Amino acid sequence: MTTLTDPPKxxxxxxxxxxxxxxRSLTFQAIAAIALALAIFYLGNNLIQNLRAAGLxxxxxxxxxxxxxxxxxxxIEYDSQSSHARAALVGVLNTLLVAFLACxxxxxxxxxxxxxxxxxxxxxxxxxxxYVEIFRNIPVLIWIIIIFTIMTAVMPGxxxxxxxxxxSSMVFDxxxxxxxxxxxxxxxxxxxxxxxxxxxxxxxxxxxxxxxFATRAVNARATETQAQTGVRPNTLWINLAIWLVPFIALxxxxxxxxxxxxxxxxxFKGGIKVGxxxxxxxxxxxxxxxAFIAENVRAGIQAxxxxxxxxxxxxxLRPNKVMxxxxxxxxxxxxxxxxxxxxxxxxKNSSLAIAVGYADITAxxxxxxxxxxxxxxxxxxxxxxxxxxxxxxxxxxxxxxNASVKLKER
Amino acid sequence: xxxxxxxGALTVAGLAAGAAAxxxxxxxxxxxxxxxxxxxxxxxxxxxxANGEWMGFDVGVCRAVAAAVLGxxxxxxxxxxxxxxxxxxxxxxxxxxxxxxxTWTFSRDVxxxxxxxxxxxxxGQGFMVPxxxxxxxxxxxxxxxxxxQTGTTTELNLADFFRSNNISYxxxxxxxxxxxQQQYLAGACDVYTTDASGLAATRATFEDPSAHVLxxxxxxxxxxxxxxxxxxxxxxxxxxWSLNAxxxxxxxxxxxxxxxxxxxxxxxxxxxRLLGTEGNLGEMLGLDAGWAKxxxxxxxxxxxxxxxxxxxxxxxxxxxxLNAQWTNGGLIYSPPFR
Numbered sequence: 201m202t203t204l205t206d207p208p209k210x211x212x213x214x215x216x217x218x219x220x221x222x223x224r225s226l227t228f229q230a231i232a233a234i235a236l237a238l239a240i241f242y243l244g245n246n247l248i249q250n251l252r253a254a255g256l257x258x259x260x261x262x263x264x265x266x267x268x269x270x271x272x273x274x275x276i277e278y279d280s281q282s283s284h285a286r287a288a289l290v291g292v293l294n295t296l297l298v299a300f301l302a303c304x305x306x307x308x309x310x311x312x313x314x315x316x317x318x319x320x321x322x323x324x325x326x327x328x329x330x331y332v333e334i335f336r337n338i339p340v341l342i343w344i345i346i347i348f349t350i351m352t353a354v355m356p357g358x359x360x361x362x363x364x365x366x367x368s369s370m371v372f373d374x375x376x377x378x379x380x381x382x383x384x385x386x387x388x389x390x391x392x393x394x395x396x397x398x399x400x401x402x403x404x405x406x407x408x409x410x411x412x413f414a415t416r417a418v419n420a421r422a423t424e425t426q427a428q429t430g431v432r433p434n435t436l437w438i439n440l441a442i443w444l445v446p447f448i449a450l451x452x453x454x455x456x457x458x459x460x461x462x463x464x465x466x467x468f469k470g471g472i473k474v475g476x477x478x479x480x481x482x483x484x485x486x487x488x489x490x491a492f493i494a495e496n497v498r499a500g501i502q503a504x505x506x507x508x509x510x511x512x513x514x515x516x517l518r519p520n521k522v523m524x525x526x527x528x529x530x531x532x533x534x535x536x537x538x539x540x541x542x543x544x545x546x547x548k549n550s551s552l553a554i555a556v557g558y559a560d561i562t563a564x565x566x567x568x569x570x571x572x573x574x575x576x577x578x579x580x581x582x583x584x585x586x587x588x589x590x591x592x593x594x595x596x597x598x599x600x601x602n603a604s605v606k607l608k609e610r
Numbered sequence: 611x612x613x614x615x616x617x618g619a620l621t622v623a624g625l626a627a628g629a630a631a632x633x634x635x636x637x638x639x640x641x642x643x644x645x646x647x648x649x650x651x652x653x654x655x656x657x658x659x660a661n662g663e664w665m666g667f668d669v670g671v672c673r674a675v676a677a678a679v680l681g682x683x684x685x686x687x688x689x690x691x692x693x694x695x696x697x698x699x700x701x702x703x704x705x706x707x708x709x710x711x712x713t714w715t716f717s718r719d720v721x722x723x724x725x726x727x728x729x730x731x732x733x734g735q736g737f738m739v740p741x742x743x744x745x746x747x748x749x750x751x752x753x754x755x756x757x758x759q760t761g762t763t764t765e766l767n768l769a770d771f772f773r774s775n776n777i778s779y780x781x782x783x784x785x786x787x788x789x790x791q792q793q794y795l796a797g798a799c800d801v802y803t804t805d806a807s808g809l810a811a812t813r814a815t816f817e818d819p820s821a822h823v824l825x826x827x828x829x830x831x832x833x834x835x836x837x838x839x840x841x842x843x844x845x846x847x848x849x850x851w852s853l854n855a856x857x858x859x860x861x862x863x864x865x866x867x868x869x870x871x872x873x874x875x876x877x878x879x880x881x882x883r884l885l886g887t888e889g890n891l892g893e894m895l896g897l898d899a900g901w902a903k904x905x906x907x908x909x910x911x912x913x914x915x916x917x918x919x920x921x922x923x924x925x926x927x928x929x930x931x932l933n934a935q936w937t938n939g940g941l942i943y944s945p946p947f948r
Contacts, residue, residue: 254701255723255840268766270781280769357797359743379798380755380782465753466743466800467780476798557760557783568783571694571761574722 247577262573263288269568271559273475284569291564292586298478298560299547299590302485306546307539309486310493315523317498328494335491341552343488348480348556355379355476361463376461376468381475383461383468390455400454407446414442477558481550489546496538500531533606540598544591551587561586634706634838634845635679635896643685646672647705650690650786654811654919654926655711664688668709670915671730671836674905675707675852678897683908692785694761697722700839707849709836711805713763723840727850730835730912732932732941734828735764736806738813741821743800748827752777757790757799764804767830787812805832807920807928814925848895855902857944858884859911861935866910873903884947891947912942 217227251257263285270280275293278286317328335343358378361369370376376383389400418435426432461471504527512526513519553560554567561583570579638644648656648668656666664672664686673683689705700708701722711733712718714726739745748771758765760783772779782799784790791812794802802809806828813819836853838846859865862881864872873885882888886899895901909915916933920926934940 268769270769270772270779272781272783280773352793352796352798359797359800379796466751467753467755469753554785559783563760563783567694568760568765571697572766574697574717576698 251577258578259575260578262569262575262578265573267569268572271564272557273478273559284565284573287569288561288565288582291559291561294558294564295547295550295553295560295562295586296590298481298485298553298558299550301482302489302546302550303543305482305486306489306493306542309490310542311497313490313494314497314501317494318501332491332494335488336495340484340488340549341555344481344484344552344555347484348477351476351480352379358463358467361468370461374460376463378468379476380467381473382479383471383473385458385460386470386472387456387458390457393454403454404447404450407450411443411446415439418442475558477553477556480556481553481558485546485549489542489549492545493539493542496535496542497531499538500533500535501527503534504530529605530607533602536598536602536605540595540602543594543598547590547594548587634842635848638679638706642680643687644672644676644679644707645687645689645705646675647689647691647696647699647708647710648672649710650692650788652711652787652808652811653815654924654928655807656688656709665919667731667915667919668711668836670909670919671709671853671856672707673908674856675849677904677908678852678855678901679848681898681900681904683904692761693759694785697724700724700837703839706845707836707838711808711834712837713805713832714835714837715763718837724837725840725843725846726835726837727846728835728853729833729941730853731807731833733805733807733832733834735767735803735830735832736809736828737825738794738802738809738822739800739825741823745823745825748825748829749775749777751779751801753779754800755780755782755798756801756803757782757784757793759784759787759790759804762804763830763832768803771829791815805834807834807926810928811920811926814927844896848897851891851895852902852905854944854947855884855905856912856915857935857942858947859902859906860913860942861937861944864906864911865914866907869903869906873900880947889948 217223248258264283266281267284267287268280269287271278271287271290273294274290275297276286276290278290313328313331316324317332319325319328355377356379358376358380361376361378374385388397393403394400415435418438422433422435459470461468461473463469508526508530509522512522517525550560551562551566554563557563565579565586566583570576573579648664648666651657652666654666656664656668659665669688672686672688676686677683689699691699691705691708691710696708696710696712697718699705701724709730711731713733714729718724719726737748737751739751745751751772756768756779758768758781765781765783768779768781779801782793784793787804787808790802790804793799795816802812804812806824809824813822813824816822836849838849858880859869862878862884864881864884869885872881873887875887876882879888883891885903886892886901890899892899892901898904910918913935916930917923920928922929930938930940932941934942936943
């Protein structure tokens with residue numbers, strides 16, 4: 201009679217690292233990790249040795265020194281005596297500004313073009329196809345330069361607005377379109393509640409947010425009433441009043457006035473100047489990325505089963521309601537993930553600003569500061585850190601949004 | 611197997627690092643070609659002509675060095691650099707020397723670790739405006755839009771000038787001279803500022819140069835000269851004394867026309883030392899005895915280079931001014947050849 205005994209406990213042998221499938225993958229990963237670490241160490245060591253041989257070092261002290269140069273577009277206080285760090289901050293804000301503006305307009309262009317490309321109207325759909333194919337297949341740098349060159353060449357210079365027989369004039373005496381940018385009237389408060397202009401605008405913002413919450417409450421009440429009685433009360437007038445009455449009252453109290461741009465000396469003075477480089481960069485990034493987003497939108501719409509459209513139409517919904525209520529909500533789950541990468545592309549492509557003299561982070565920190573201080577490695581590391589952080593933050597925010605709208609499966 | 615490849619790569623990298631330290635002069639001789647950094651195009655100083663041949667005052671320095679080292683003024687690879695890329699190109703070894711109207715400043719010399727070998731043009735920053743603006747002084751430029759080549763000393767001088775005069779301006783940063791010219795002519799900026807010589811060179815290419823005026827203010831000192839990397843003194847000497855040979859040649863009356871007979875021997879010992887018929891100056895530099903003769907023959911002496919490229923008989927029309935020989939009241943002065 202045989203007895204069942206436990207098999208002898210296998211002891212660990214070194215050869216098992218290679219021969220045993222349980223350990224083999226770990227072995228190779230460890231080897232790869234060590235090789236990578238060695239390579240990074242070798243490159244870093246090489247850099248440090250070469251720097252030392254050239255008598256250079258890595259130091260971020262220059263960030264505190266006066267920058268010495270001026271920047272044409274700044275969202276915060278800055279002059280040539282400010283530090284390099286502040287110049288970098290001005291650049292960061294300019295990058296974020298153009299990236300934000302371009303993301304908004306690119307989405308608008310993209311959604312419109314993507315929906316229209318599927319239109320039953322032959323001319324409309326072919327026009328959109330031409331737009332998408334042309335803009336998608338030519339590098340964005342070329343578009344930026346084309347638009348900027350056309351703007352500077354076609355638009356009149358400020359000196360053409362001058363004199364009795366000026367060849368150009370302001371639109372409605374309010375807007376000036378020049379080759380240096382567009383000047384628009386700027387609102388300001390003659391007797392604001394606070395001395396500080398920013399605080400006054402915070403008040404306006406607070407009132408707007410208050411109105412938004414109020415209308416939300418009104419609409420929730422209306423939905424509740426509808427659920428109980430089956431009749432939805434008309435909330436249009438109430439909502440309009442909630443938005444307009446406090447706003448108009450506030451404007452009246454604070455004394456809203458407009459500062460109209462005026463030709464003084466060499467340039468237009470007063471009002472808000474939207475610089476030519478910003479417009480060129482913004483517009484070029486928008487139409488270029490808009491073409492990609494249009495393809496994402498088209499793909500998303502086509503991914504929704506045709507039966508959904510037919511069923512919605514069978515219920516008697518009109519085509520625009522079918523699109524807004526049935527197709528687009530389902531298409532979003534396909535559209536949003538690639539949309540995230542398009543937003544990242546816009547942010548990264550905004551570094552092409554240097555081509556038109558827009559003072560983004562690449563132009564200030566990675567351009568003038570780098571060149572004036574000669575601190576190439578430090579500046580490029582900071583640039584990488586900024587773009588990495590910005591991209592990860594955008595990605596995170598969009599992923600949170602994606603999670604909130606994606607199809608809930610139970 | 612993998613191991614040996616890795617260590618092989620290490621060895622190659624080590625050898626390459628060793629070779630880089632061996633000396634630029636040997637590198638250039640071994641390569642048979644001088645890599646010389648120049649501007650992306652500034653007529654008179656460095657720009658390709660209709661045949662694609664690089665011509666100009668700075669180009670002349672490159673050709674003189676190539677002739678001195680390799681005996682052939684054509685053995686030059688011209689590398690166009692912008693204000694922003696020039697120092698990286700030099701520091702990384704992409705070019706052997708930079709002859710690109712670059713201002714000799716403390717921080718470039720000391721902090722960026724370059725060696726300026728001399729000055730081939732004494733310049734200063736000026737302003738150009740269209741005549742129709744009716745501006746006669748830079749102090750009237752309050753509120754003007756100014757085109758400025760980014761990453762240059764002029765950018766910093768400009769900020770200082772407007773700040774100290776308590777007037778404001780709006781900078782339009784641009785990369786190259788060609789771009790600046792286009793923006794300025796389109797009226798996207800009221801003023802173009804750079805070194806006065808550059809303004810004169812740029813204005814000469816305009817359709818109607820007389821419609822533009824250079825304002826009288828010169829707001830900075832801009833000594834422009836060739837430079838090399840720090841730490842290779844032997845190569846620095848070669849470039850320095852090639853430039854000095856051109857300057858001395860003018861002082862001593864050695865021209866490309868009479869150099870043939872002068873090289874046969876004269877009764878001026880300095881000429882003889884310069885042209886290699888006496889002494890062994892060439893050998894000390896690690897070059898042939900005829901190095902300076904070759905450098906001068908490449909494009910003529912300093913004065914000939916000046917007159918041929920940027921002088922009053924050319925469209926650029928610059929007077930010698932500060933750039934006259936010290937014997938004529940200028941600043942151009944070479945240490946003696948002895």
